[in-house]
Amino acid sequence: MSTASAPARDPAWSLPRSAIGLWVTESVISALFLGVAxxxxxxxxxxxxxxxxxxxxxxxxxxxxxxAVVAIGIRPWFKHRVYRWEVTGEAVFTRTGWLSQTWTLVPISRIQTVDVTRGVLQQLFGLATVAVLTASSQGTVRIWHLEHDVAQRVAEDLALRAEAVRDEAT
Amino acid sequence: MSGLGGARSGDGAPADGAPGATRPADDAPVAAGPADDAPVAAGPADDAPVAAGPADDAPGTAGPADGAARRTSPRVVLAHTITFRQARQLVPALIPVAAVTGFDGMGTVVLLAAVITALSLAAAGLSWWRFSYLDGPTSTVVTRGLLTRSVRTVPNDRIRGVEVETPLLHCLLGLVRVRVDAAAGAVGTDAEELLVDGVTPAEGDRLRAHLLARRPDGAAPAPGVPAPGPPPEEVVARLDTRWLLYAPLVGSYLVVPLAALGALFRFLDELPRALRPDIPGPDLGEVRALVLVVGAVAGLVLLAAAAVVGAALVNWRFRLVRRGGSLVAERGLVTRRQTELEIDRIRGGTLSEGLGMRWVRAARVTALVTGLGQAGRRGQLLPLGPRTEAAALLGRLVDDPGELRRHPPAARRRRLARALGTGLALTALGAVALAALGWWVPLAAGIALTLLGVPIGLGRYAALGHAVGPRSLAVRSGWLVREQAVLERRAVVGWQVRQSPFQRRAGLATVTACVGAGSGGYAAVDMAAGEVPDFTAAASGPWAGALAPR
Structure with missing residues (x-):
């Protein structure tokens, strides 16, 4: 996935394979609705x-x-290659997207809130999303579809470290 | 009434002003996650982890006068009755009632007006009666609500700006309106605003001075006691009346008279036919073209004049004053507004030039203040002025990061492709339509759009640029309104890099600096993908090194 013109490196860690199952399920559901239409x-x-x-x-x-073919048969595997995340010593770093890709980087010292959310489908697959919020409405990092216990650990770790190095100058 | 008043001040006004003492009646905004307020949290209603610790303020500053809730002046009831402030929402409900009873002539109209006025008076009176506020040493509490009581507590160190405005009616009654802006956090709504409507000007000034008393030098004057002499003032900027002539070239000032015209036409259209003035269409004949031209010219002149008048109403005698640790902007002819911004909270500024303003080299400057709602309006430091003045003012606000770097030629191709895309597609469709159906209009429109796309695309490319200085960074983009944002390095709370498949092929990427002020993010559109890691690392802390390839 990393070409010569990539604006940033790939974050180190990939998502669990069960995220693919979740994306396939989501696509099947939306395809069913479209099919009815x-x-x-x-x-x-x-x-x-x-x-x-x-x-x-x-x-x-x-x-x-x-x-239907693209959304169910191709996109989930493609997404699994694009979606990556990493927590470095100083920042949270993610890549999301599919055709268009988005890298988001937020320093731990500017974290204001860390949320863990579990949607209905996510619960079926044992996954959760960690949302890291800053003072900026655009500076929100979402680490999608981590295993639930991993998400919980990441959130706790980030919250602790943010507390320790919090920088009040928003 | 006095009994209820006592009960109100009892539940609404904690003796020590600590936010946790109030009921959780209000808006705990987005459930704070574990990173936030756990250890310090004073109460469930509050989202402010750092707020209102008694250590923040010198203990003992609370004078005895601060224990009691204050109320607004009863004269505000009159103002609200006249403007139907509270009753406005009832009007849509009354219209069907009127329709059912039959809309037959003046009697109904008079009755309806009387009923609405009475309702308005009652609503205004009730909401005045149920409203009180208390600016304690550490937090400010506003209690209001007719049936549902709402107690909103804002810790004073979350207050970002105080605006004192004087609408015409308030001015006649000797009142002012005070708006208090508090940090909204990541949620970015205006929900975090306190409005104290209808106090005397002296009380308004006292409130403003008190709420913004936390100066960076730490010399917080004791509340209630006037500060020892007014702090020295320095006029930073002032509006030259001649600059108002720029107004016809500014979109936002042109829109207002146009909107008024549109509303007038709609109103005339909805009037019953009997009431509509009967204007016979003049017999134009051969002078028709001349009349049209004269009418168009007269219309344009009127529009320009209206824009100037509108700009004058809003910006009359604008001046920007530095007073201690804050910047105070004063403006307005009918409604005089005073906006106070803490200099400590300013993270940068934007310089925006509309298409018309660029012809005459005019610009406006807006400050980026953390946690300020409606930043576009409140942060205005120079509503309208020559570009050189605006740039100088922006330079005083934040370090100039130097000349902007142009973006690579691939960015020009991309801007052109995007600007021409619609036109070319329409031209192709138009050619098909001409061949198949003999319609020439789509083809002509397509060609015109394509030709128009060339200057737009080139103009968009010319606007693109970014720069990094030792303490600040700048990005610029936009064609209809070209906006250059200059930000302090410490303002950046995150980076977002986007790359579409087309950008990937062209070796470009769009980099957004996320900021807790202004619109939340400022983008360097289509910069060379290879420059991204260096730019982000230079323009923010070492943490941004994570983007660089290892």
Whole structure:
């Protein structure tokens, strides 16, 4: 994943494999909803000749199929390669995204709050998200989909260290 | 009434002003995680870990007068009745009632007006009666609410700015309105604001002086006792009346008269036909073109004049004064506003130039203050002025990091591609439409958009740049409004680097400096990807070295 034009290095640690299962599940659920919409479109919109509707009756299912294959069969594995995280001696560092990638770096001395959240699906897979908040609305680091006990340990560790080196100048 | 008043001050005003003594009636903002307030937390209602420790203030500064809650002047009831401040939200509910009873002529209108006024008076009176505030030595408590009591406690060391404003009606009644801004933390809403509406100017000044008494030199005057002589004042900037002539070129001042015009037309449109003034369309004939041109010119002149008048109303006799440890901005003709910012909290500033302002080399300066809500309006240090003045003022605020570095040519290609994309796509569609259906309008629009895209793309590229100095950094971007943000190094609380697939191919990346002030982040768009680690390391602490390849 690291090419010559990468603006920053890769964070050291990858996510657990179960994150892939979570992403696949999420994609399946959203594909199901989309599928219902597509079926409704095919059932209730008649192909009136002279309008673009007959063409759309082909394009919409094809688009849906492409989306489903990419979202379920490709994207989760791709994401697993992109999503990485690391806690260095001075900062929390993550990379997220898929096609567009985002590196976020926050110094531990500027951490204001550390939250651990567990969504419904995350609980099924035993995962949790650690959110590290700073004074800036844009300076929030989320470490997605860590194993729950790891997330808890990371959050406690960060909170302790932030307390020790807290820098009041926000 | 007096009994209730006593009960109120009892529950709303802790004797020592410690926030934990109040009920958790209010907004504990986002559940504080483990990193936050655990050890010091004074109470569940509070989000301020460092706040209000008694050690913060010299003990014994609490005078006996500070034990009792204060109230606003009863005259404010009059002001609120007239402006329907509380009753405004009832109006939508009344309209269907009126519709059901039938809308038949003046009688109903008069009745409706009387009912609304009475309701307004009652609501204003009640909310005045239920409102009290107390500025204690360590925290400020505001108690209000008709049915649901709300007690909001803000530790004084979280207060970031105090604004004293005098709307016209308040001025006639001899009152002022005091807005207190407190640090909002990561949540960034205006919820952390206290509003004390309707106190005498003297009380307003006392409040402001008291709330901002924590000067960096530590010489906090005892509350209640006037400070020993006014601190020396130094005028930092002042608005030259001639600068108001820039106003027609500033988007925000042009929008106001346009919006007023739009509202007027909508209003005329909704009037019952019988009430609408009957203006016969003049018989234009062959003078029509001339009339149109004259009308357009007259309209433009009027619009420009309205923009100047609007700018004058808001910015009349603007001056920026340094008073002790804070900057005080005063402005306004009808509503006189005083905004006070702590210099210690200023982390940098932005210099913004709109498209029209760039023609005449005008600019405006806004300070970036940590934890200040509505920073765009409150942080204004120079609403309008020549670019040189603005740059000099910004230079006094924060070190100049030096000349901006241009971004690589790939960034120009990218800006052009983005600016031309829509136009080219429309041109292609237009060509198809011309061939298939004989419509030429989409093609013409596409070509026009494409041609327009060239200067826009080049202009966007010309705006891009970044610089790092020993103590500060600068980033610039934008075309419609070009904004240059200059930040102190210590302001940066994080970095965000984004790279899209197209940027990856072009070897570019967008770097955002996350800041706990202003809009929360300022981006260097499309800088060379290879320069990112050096830039971030130079522009913030050594912690940013984590981005560099090992």
């Amino acid at each position: 597509v079926v409704a479109f095919l059932l209730f919109v008649p192909p009136e000749p002279g309008t673009p509707l007959p063409l759309l009756r082909w394009l919409v299912p094809v688009g849906f199929a492409v989306y």
